[in-house]
Amino acid sequence: MKKNKLKISVVIPVYNEAESVPELYTRLKTVLAKLSGKQYELIFIDDGSNDSSFEEIQKVYKSARGHVRAFRFKRNFGKAAALSKGFEEARGDIVITIDSDLQDLPEEIPKFIEKLNEGYDLVSGWKQKRKDPLNKTLPSKLFNLVTGMLTGTRLHDLNCGMKAYRSSVVKDVRVYGELHRYIPVLAKFKGYKIAEVRIKHAPRKYGKSKYGMGRFLKGFFDLLTVLFLNSYLKRPMHLFGLFGIVTLTGGVGINAYITYLRLMKGDIAGRYPLLFLGVLLMIVGVQFITTGLLGEMLANMNSSREEYSLGEELESDALLEKKE
Ligand code: UDP
Ligand code: MG
Numbered sequence: 001m002k003k004n005k006l007k008i009s010v011v012i013p014v015y016n017e018a019e020s021v022p023e024l025y026t027r028l029k030t031v032l033a034k035l036s037g038k039q040y041e042l043i044f045i046d047d048g049s050n051d052s053s054f055e056e057i058q059k060v061y062k063s064a065r066g067h068v069r070a071f072r073f074k075r076n077f078g079k080a081a082a083l084s085k086g087f088e089e090a091r092g093d094i095v096i097t098i099d100s101d102l103q104d105l106p107e108e109i110p111k112f113i114e115k116l117n118e119g120y121d122l123v124s125g126w127k128q129k130r131k132d133p134l135n136k137t138l139p140s141k142l143f144n145l146v147t148g149m150l151t152g153t154r155l156h157d158l159n160c161g162m163k164a165y166r167s168s169v170v171k172d173v174r175v176y177g178e179l180h181r182y183i184p185v186l187a188k189f190k191g192y193k194i195a196e197v198r199i200k201h202a203p204r205k206y207g208k209s210k211y212g213m214g215r216f217l218k219g220f221f222d223l224l225t226v227l228f229l230n231s232y233l234k235r236p237m238h239l240f241g242l243f244g245i246v247t248l249t250g251g252v253g254i255n256a257y258i259t260y261l262r263l264m265k266g267d268i269a270g271r272y273p274l275l276f277l278g279v280l281l282m283i284v285g286v287q288f289i290t291t292g293l294l295g296e297m298l299a300n301m302n303s304s305r306e307e308y309s310l311g312e313e314l315e316s317d318a319l320l321e322k323k324e
Contacts, residue, residue, distance in 0.1 A: 007039035007093055008032060008113075009167075011086030013079050014057065014100040015047040019206035021056035027106040028098075029067070035110060042068045043086045044100075048076035079210075080180040087170035095170045099161035101204055103131070108199045112164035121169050121192035124184050125160035127201035136209075139216045147223055151230075153185045155196050162199060166192075172309050178218055182226045189230045190309040234307060236295025240288045248285025254278030 010028060014021065025042070032040040042064070044057045054072050061068045071085055083097060094116060098104045104125065115123040130137050140159065148154040159181045173186045184194050232239040255278035261268045268275065 007036040008041075008096060009086075009090035009092030009094070010040065010042045010096045010098060010109075011083060011090060012042060012044050012098055012100050013047055013082035013086070014044055014049060014053050015076060015079070015082075015210055016049045016051045016053060017100045017207055018049070018052040018056050020100055020102045021053060021060060024098075024100055024102055024106065025060045025064070025068075028109075029064070031106045031109050032067075035113065038067075039092075040067060041090075041092065043089055044068065044070040045082040045086050046070065046072040047079065047082040048073045078178060080175045080178050083180050084175045087175070090167060090170060093167050095165045095167055097161060097163050097165075101207060103202050103204055104160075104162040105200055105202060108162065108197075109164075111197045111199065112162070115195055115197050116164050116166065118195070119193065120195040121166045122184060122187050122194040123164045124155050124157065124194065124196045125162035125199040126155070126157040126196045127160055128156075128198045129201060130157075131201045131203035132209075143216055143219055146220070147182070147185065150223060150227060151182075151185045151188075153188045153194070155184055155194070157196070158182070158184055160199075168309075177225075178215070178222055179226065181219055182222060185226055186230075191311070192309070232295075234299055236299060237292040240292030240295060244285050244288030244292060246285075247281050247288060251278045251281030251283075251285055254281065 010032070012024070017024075021044075028042055032042075044060075046054045046057060054070075057068075057070045057072075061070055069089065071089070073081070073085075086097070087095065094113065096109060096112060098106065098109075108125070112123045112125070130140075140157075144156060144158050147158055163183070165187075169187050169192050172190060172192075173183055175183060175186075179186070188194050228239075254274055258268055258271055258275050258278060261271060
């Protein structure tokens with residue numbers, strides 16, 4: 001292991017949270033100094049704020065003497081992009097994410113570390129008493145329930161901004177679009193051990209929420225993506241081929257029957273709707289199969305991407321030539 005290796009990286013997505021930044025920094029600093037001495041870094045990602053967030057971050061950067069790093073996006077790219085930049089940059093063994101609006105309490109960080117040390121790879125926060133309006137908490141409950149049922153990742157608060165990871169997890173799981181909501185799911189699919197801890201939650205003090213109800217509809221589309229990526233990314237034909245064959249067979253069957261009517265009875269006796277259905281099924285069936293083939297082409301071009309996550313390895317150099 002390299003000397004002076006950082007222990008903890010805190011990734012902080014910031015979008016128009018100027019008022020919160022100074023207080024967040026002071027509180028994080030206090031907690032982390034106790035926890036890991038000087039071995040921590042705070043990574044601020046300014047997600048294209050149009051208030052004075054970045055000026056505040058700059059002030060903090062100057063006063064922090066090396067513990068702060070900051071990145072500023074040219075425009076707002078979304079929380080997933082911010083997190084993903086932070087994950088890429090993080091150099092600690094443990095990576096913590098925390099919202100910058102002071103709704104997550106920096107003082108809860110030790111709980112996460114403790115849980116990680118029990119042998120987990122990802123620890124997610126659970127805001128048991130959530131300080132948000134009902135139009136947020138209710139859809140969120142539903143979201144957690146459905147995701148839990150469909151993916152088997154049963155967490156009470158999947159989308160909690162506060163989470164802790166072993167660094168291998170953040171280097172392994174790719175977040176893009178709005179998939180940050182599903183990091184625990186993606187991590188679990190890859191075989192990482194996940195757990196949750198109950199945390200306190202504060203109402204928003206400054207600024208306003210960046211998300212409305214719209215996120216839940218998008219969230220469910222993302223769920224489909226996540227499910228698909230997990231099971232069929234590497235073998236799209238298995239899914240589309242199956243749909244294709246079933247639909248195509250249905251269509252061919254129906255049209256064979258229509259053909260039989262026409263040839264044997266002379267006319268198809270009001271079976272026009274059925275004829276259309278048959279034709280439709282055949283076309284859709286062929287399309288499914290073509291989609292599957294295209295998918296296979298993409299998967300094939302992309303096949304250099306890893307398909308597994310390595311846990312441990314026992315290596316031997318018996319076959320290596322010894323150069324003296
Ligand atoms: N955020 C971001 N980019 C965005 C939207 C939000 O970096 O496009 C950050 C925001 O600054 C905050 C966190 O993501 O630190 C959570 O956002 P918010 O508090 O608005 O969500 P809520 O708590 O209402 O779910
Ligand atoms: Mg918030």
